[in-house]
Amino acid sequence: MLIYLIRRLIFVLPIALAVGVVCFSLVHIAPGDPLVSILPPDAPQTLVEQMRKSYGFDQPMPVQFGIWLGKVVTGDLGTSIATSRPVAGEIGKAVGNTLLLAMVATLIGFFFGCLFGFVAGYFRDSVIDRIAVTVSILGVSVPHYWLGMVLVICFSVLLPWLPATGAGPGSSADWRWDWEHMRHLILPAITMSVIPMGIITRTVRALVGDILSQEFVDALRAKGLTDGGIFRHVVKNAAPTALAVMGLQLGYLLGGSILIETVFSWPGTGFLLNSAIFQRDLPLLQGTILVLAMFFVAVNLVVDVVQTALDPRIKRG
Amino acid sequence: MNSPLVDIRDLRVKFSGQRTVHALNGVDIALSPGESLGILGESGSGKSVTLKAMLRLLPPRRTTVAGSIAVDGQDVLAMNADTLADYRGKTVSMIFQEPALALDPVYTLGHQIAESVIRHEGCDRATARQRALDMFERVRIPSPARRLDAYPHEMSGGMRQRAMIALALACRPKVLLADEPTTALDATVQIQILLLLRELQREMGMAMIFVTHDMGVAVEVSDRIAVMYGGRIVESGGVADVIKSPSHPYTRGLLASTVHGAMRGTRLEAIAGAPPSLATAPTGCSFAPRCRLATPACEGAVPPMVGVGPAHVARCIAVAPAAA
Ligand SMILES: Nc1ncnc2c1ncn2[C@@H]1O[C@H](COP(=O)(O)OP(=O)(O)OP(=O)(O)O)[C@@H](O)[C@H]1O
Ligand code: SF4
Numbered sequence: 275m276l277i278y279l280i281r282r283l284i285f286v287l288p289i290a291l292a293v294g295v296v297c298f299s300l301v302h303i304a305p306g307d308p309l310v311s312i313l314p315p316d317a318p319q320t321l322v323e324q325m326r327k328s329y330g331f332d333q334p335m336p337v338q339f340g341i342w343l344g345k346v347v348t349g350d351l352g353t354s355i356a357t358s359r360p361v362a363g364e365i366g367k368a369v370g371n372t373l374l375l376a377m378v379a380t381l382i383g384f385f386f387g388c389l390f391g392f393v394a395g396y397f398r399d400s401v402i403d404r405i406a407v408t409v410s411i412l413g414v415s416v417p418h419y420w421l422g423m424v425l426v427i428c429f430s431v432l433l434p435w436l437p438a439t440g441a442g443p444g445s446s447a448d449w450r451w452d453w454e455h456m457r458h459l460i461l462p463a464i465t466m467s468v469i470p471m472g473i474i475t476r477t478v479r480a481l482v483g484d485i486l487s488q489e490f491v492d493a494l495r496a497k498g499l500t501d502g503g504i505f506r507h508v509v510k511n512a513a514p515t516a517l518a519v520m521g522l523q524l525g526y527l528l529g530g531s532i533l534i535e536t537v538f539s540w541p542g543t544g545f546l547l548n549s550a551i552f553q554r555d556l557p558l559l560q561g562t563i564l565v566l567a568m569f570f571v572a573v574n575l576v577v578d579v580v581q582t583a584l585d586p587r588i589k590r591g
Numbered sequence: 592m593n594s595p596l597v598d599i600r601d602l603r604v605k606f607s608g609q610r611t612v613h614a615l616n617g618v619d620i621a622l623s624p625g626e627s628l629g630i631l632g633e634s635g636s637g638k639s640v641t642l643k644a645m646l647r648l649l650p651p652r653r654t655t656v657a658g659s660i661a662v663d664g665q666d667v668l669a670m671n672a673d674t675l676a677d678y679r680g681k682t683v684s685m686i687f688q689e690p691a692l693a694l695d696p697v698y699t700l701g702h703q704i705a706e707s708v709i710r711h712e713g714c715d716r717a718t719a720r721q722r723a724l725d726m727f728e729r730v731r732i733p734s735p736a737r738r739l740d741a742y743p744h745e746m747s748g749g750m751r752q753r754a755m756i757a758l759a760l761a762c763r764p765k766v767l768l769a770d771e772p773t774t775a776l777d778a779t780v781q782i783q784i785l786l787l788l789r790e791l792q793r794e795m796g797m798a799m800i801f802v803t804h805d806m807g808v809a810v811e812v813s814d815r816i817a818v819m820y821g822g823r824i825v826e827s828g829g830v831a832d833v834i835k836s837p838s839h840p841y842t843r844g845l846l847a848s849t850v851h852g853a854m855r856g857t858r859l860e861a862i863a864g865a866p867p868s869l870a871t872a873p874t875g876c877s878f879a880p881r882c883r884l885a886t887p888a889c890e891g892a893v894p895p896m897v898g899v900g901p902a903h904v905a906r907c908i909a910v911a912p913a914a915a
């Protein structure tokens with residue numbers, strides 16, 4: 275198992291490097307001079323040159339990349355052009371918020387996905403099954419910003435129960451586990467949970483149907499297990515795949531929450547990415563994309579390792 | 592006087608669904624304690640359905656079952672869910688053809704055996720595990736303590752089938768059902784498993800119903816043989832009687848097709864003609880289309896069982912009954 279872990283970690287290195295190259299060059303391929311957005315249009319040429327130097331934009335590309343990579347590895351993602359604050363700090367705060375939202379949404383989605391999936395799988399072709407399948411298809415296909423807005427209209431505007439924007443009272447971005455803060459989490463988390471819920475419902479339903487049709491279930495019945503006893507076997511057989519899908523969904527949510535975070539003004543990485551793009555804040559953009567991509571790589575790694583640990587049939591080595 | 596341990600009377604099973612299949616059309620089986628019955632028949636004759644019906648493993652919604660099944664004085668078809676779960680694995684247990692498919696891939700073998708023991712005897716985990724270890728020793732799995740923690744895919748086919756036998760026998764059932772337990776194995780392993788089964792069956796005093804395609808295998812493990820055709824038993828009797836003086840034309844065909852070649856390993860498909868369609872319940876002798884002795888009378892009514900010797904019966908109107 276240890277050897278497997280180390281090998282898996284080594285495999286991640288080239289992927290991470292490739293992600294770095296892509297992030298770095300993405301920004302330089304983008305049209306327009308990043309300095310234009312922070313300098314007044316009539317700035318003297320000398321000032322422009324000076325700024326260019328201080329941001330390192332005057333060096334050749336590979337050198338710029340080397341310098342950038344060296345800093346990145348030590349946790350220095352540069353300084354935001356728009357706010358002049360360290361990018362790492364900005365991203366750090368946003369990552370915390372995104373992680374919180376994504377995890378809560380994934381857990382909600384996983385819980386209901388498993389519930390619907392198991393019921394649908396056990397009662398194939400019944401009315402309950404049809405309902406579960408319909409809900410899961412809706413969950414995957416409804417546009418989430420639209421669903422978010424509908425929820426806001428229902429529960430913030432028509433029924434003033436829950437706040438529509440932000441991550442806490444006032445403009446505070448520091449999360450705390452109290453009702454004042456948690457109220458803010460409810461609507462975005464529900465909106466976001468609909469995706470993993472739909473996918474997990476479908477996955478679990480198919481898994482359960484497949485497991486129940488296998489001969490070993492007959493054999494379990496033949497040795498006298500009751501439905502409850504058989505259920506435990508079904509769960510353990512379904513768990514590795516269901517957890518893997520959940521992990522992947524978490525990965526997608528970590529990277530793909532721009533729309534939802536924007537609709538709810540949730541101060542996470544997606545929101546940050548959005549403002550970085552509109553403000554042409556290149557260091558911030560670069561840093562955010564890099565962190566999001568690394569997240570995805572890390573989540574994939576964790577999912578693989580967990581799945582291997584859970585499923586005795588996957589060979590470790 | 593003493594009623595048999597297994598008493599199946601006029602068992603009929605019909606599957607509905609996209610296709611209607613009259614899988615069993617009146618099966619009678621009587622089995623005494625400690626007796627071993629081999630059921631022989633070609634593919635589709637209803638052997639597996641008979642065994643599954645005894646454990647009520649057929650899909651309830653698509654299956655119509657008629658007739659009666661009594662095991663150890665209990666009416667199996669009338670049992671409620673709890674009684675049924677207590678009966679399965681304790682009074683009657685089953686060995687499946689393909690142990691690789693019949694064992695749960697994500698639990699260790701030791702766990703799966705212990706689970707069954709705990710289920711039926713309510714003992715603690717340590718006792719159950721000790722029982723699993725004893726069983727592994729009895730079925731002669733090498734280094735049993737280590738193998739208890741193995742997963743099914745980590746064992747060879749023969750070892751897996753031994754583990755399946757250990758599982759089936761762990762709660763000392765009165766009746767063991769074995770559905771072609773050696774078909775999936777190599778010839779040499781097959782013989783070892785057969786001998787082991789026969790030995791354990793005698794030692795533990797169990798009754799056994801052993802289903803097979805293979806005449807040689809049936810002779811090896813049975814006291815009595817029942818030959819099935821088209822969802823009915825067409826001949827049954829002691830092994831020696833059936834082999835030496837087969838009465839039903841189908842049994843004779845089977846024997847003729849295996850006598851010249853090696854007995855074991857010969858499949859039963861050698862008789863000319865196709866197996867009967869089971870789409871409608873047969874109104875006459877199902878074997879008539881393939882029978883050289885067939886007369887119009889054969890299709891008029893289902894032939895009755897006639898005694899052709901002591902405890903030896905056949906279902907054919909061309910057979911002369913033995914003088915009483
Ligand atoms: N669950 C089921 N639903 C519908 N038809 C079934 C079902 N199980 C068995 N049958 C049908 O019942 C008939 C008897 O099947 P059975 O499995 O008992 O044959 P068998 O004698 O065991 O044959 P084999 O030697 O191939 O195992 C076959 O025609 C089969 O297609
Ligand atoms: S009853 Fe007729 S058809 Fe059937 S086996 Fe006997 S002779 Fe052949």
Ligand SMILES: [Mg+2]
Binds near residue numbers: 638639640770
């Ligand atoms: Mg069969």
